[in-house]
Amino acid sequence: MTTGDTPRLKIGMLGVGAAAQWYYLPATKLWSDRLDLKAVCDLDIDRARHFGELYGADAVFTDYEQMLSNADINAVAILTPHERHAEEVLLAIEHGKHVLIEKPMAGSLADAEAICEAAEAQGIQVSCAPPNMLHPGQRRLMQLVSSGAIGEVSLVRNTRSSMGPGSRPGAPTDFSWFYQSGAGGMSSMAGYGLIKMTAVLGPVKSLSAMSCISMPERIMRDGPAKGKVVQVDVPDNNVMVLDFGNNTLGTMDTGYVMMASEAPDMELFGTEGTLSTYGGDQVEKIRLYKDDWKTDVAGWQDVDIPNLESRMSKHPSTLLSLADAVLDGKPLVNGPRHMVHVVEVIEKTWLAAKTRQTVDLTTTFPMVSWEDLPFETSTAKLV
Ligand SMILES: NC(=O)c1ccc[n+]([C@@H]2O[C@H](COP(=O)([O-])OP(=O)(O)OC[C@H]3O[C@@H](n4cnc5c(N)ncnc54)[C@H](O)[C@@H]3O)[C@@H](O)[C@H]2O)c1
Numbered sequence: 463m464t465t466g467d468t469p470r471l472k473i474g475m476l477g478v479g480a481a482a483q484w485y486y487l488p489a490t491k492l493w494s495d496r497l498d499l500k501a502v503c504d505l506d507i508d509r510a511r512h513f514g515e516l517y518g519a520d521a522v523f524t525d526y527e528q529m530l531s532n533a534d535i536n537a538v539a540i541l542t543p544h545e546r547h548a549e550e551v552l553l554a555i556e557h558g559k560h561v562l563i564e565k566p567m568a569g570s571l572a573d574a575e576a577i578c579e580a581a582e583a584q585g586i587q588v589s590c591a592p593p594n595m596l597h598p599g600q601r602r603l604m605q606l607v608s609s610g611a612i613g614e615v616s617l618v619r620n621t622r623s624s625m626g627p628g629s630r631p632g633a634p635t636d637f638s639w640f641y642q643s644g645a646g647g648m649s650s651m652a653g654y655g656l657i658k659m660t661a662v663l664g665p666v667k668s669l670s671a672m673s674c675i676s677m678p679e680r681i682m683r684d685g686p687a688k689g690k691v692v693q694v695d696v697p698d699n700n701v702m703v704l705d706f707g708n709n710t711l712g713t714m715d716t717g718y719v720m721m722a723s724e725a726p727d728m729e730l731f732g733t734e735g736t737l738s739t740y741g742g743d744q745v746e747k748i749r750l751y752k753d754d755w756k757t758d759v760a761g762w763q764d765v766d767i768p769n770l771e772s773r774m775s776k777h778p779s780t781l782l783s784l785a786d787a788v789l790d791g792k793p794l795v796n797g798p799r800h801m802v803h804v805v806e807v808i809e810k811t812w813l814a815a816k817t818r819q820t821v822d823l824t825t826t827f828p829m830v831s832w833e834d835l836p837f838e839t840s841t842a843k844l845v
Pocket of ligand 1: 476477478479481503504505506509526540541543544546565566627635636637650
């Protein structure tokens with residue numbers, strides 16, 4: 463686990479597709495002070511061999527259980543299609559391995575809760591993507607709201623939609639599974655917006671929703687599946703109405719029907735002002751509106767975000783937070799209880815849309831103060 467005196471997380475990477483190639487494999491190289499790539503595993507043996515060699519892994523596997531049993535690892539990074547996640551996390555826990563799990567952690571509330579229980583019973587750390595809780599912009603946003611910058615929040619408007627994987631040039635793999643049962647735009651995108659919002663406002667208490675398939679056919683634009691026509695069989699267009707309790711309401715859209723938007727990703731409307739956030743998945747930019755008759759301060763202003771370029775602002779920062787938790791015993795602020803709530807919001811959105819009813823939620827999660835979020839100053843080239 464060490465290079466010289468420095469402890470490092472010994473990682474086995476499951477799935478070396480797009481997310482691995484774009485984010486996690488480069489992270490193991492650029493952040494080698496904390497991360498040590500020991501093994502890779504992919505069903506596609508040529509892909510596994512190629513990227514294992516390129517990034518200096520000691521061992522290459524096509525069978526996950528073989529990697530768990532035989533590789534010299536203390537953690538796995540699970541980067542596979544969504545419907546496999548719960549089973550793969552539970553197997554890692556069974557083998558005593560700490561886990562980085564890409565979003566979503568599981569496809570059902572029951573599976574998400576089973577993961578938490580197994581991990582807690584065995585002292586296993588489960589670091590969950592997306593990495594919103596690690597991002598300097600999220601920390602700044604939570605600081606602003608808790609300091610009363612906009613007073614009491616009454617309303618939130620949140621959008622986390624895109625046009626979906628495979629809609630732009632540059633696909634390294636066949637992304638068609640994202641549009642089919644077991645995945646879908648909400649499973650892929652909602653976590654970013656839900657974590658961003660619930661970290662500030664607390665858990666959703668009840669919701670109603672509508673969902674539909676707006677674009678029943680997709681054509682993969684680039685990469686190995688270029689030209690492939692995909693029949694969409696899971697809703698790609700979802701709108702929720704959310705009740706956070708305390709007379710605070712919200713709306714959120716999530717799915718694969720938004721080519722571009724000039725609106726803020728999230729707006730929080732409070733008794734003393736408005737906060738708008740921009741940047742897509744993460745809070746990269748914040749603007750504050752005040753109309754304070756006591757101090758005569760009125761209008762919009764940009765808010766600074768300290769350390770916006772730190773490593774914690776990059777997508778695979780979840781591996782760093784896992785290393786901090788496993789090697790140094792630091793609290794994991796992107797742990798699985800928050801993700802259980804996200805999985806429940808997704809599940810209850812399907813239910814509310816299907817039944818046309820308002821549905822109550824049952825889960826909560828430990829609220830984290832902005833002061834307890836990581837504040838790393840080192841920077842990295844990784845985007
Ligand atoms: N594509 C993106 O833009 C993106 C961005 C951030 C996060 N993610 C997340 O990363 C995860 C993976 O997505 P992706 O885009 O890399 O998908 P992908 O299809 O590009 O890669 C998945 C890889 O897993 C491998 N695989 C599938 N089943 C396997 C099995 N049983 N054993 C071993 N390997 C197996 C596939 O061969 C493939 O190489 C998902 O949770 C996704 O939500 C994707």
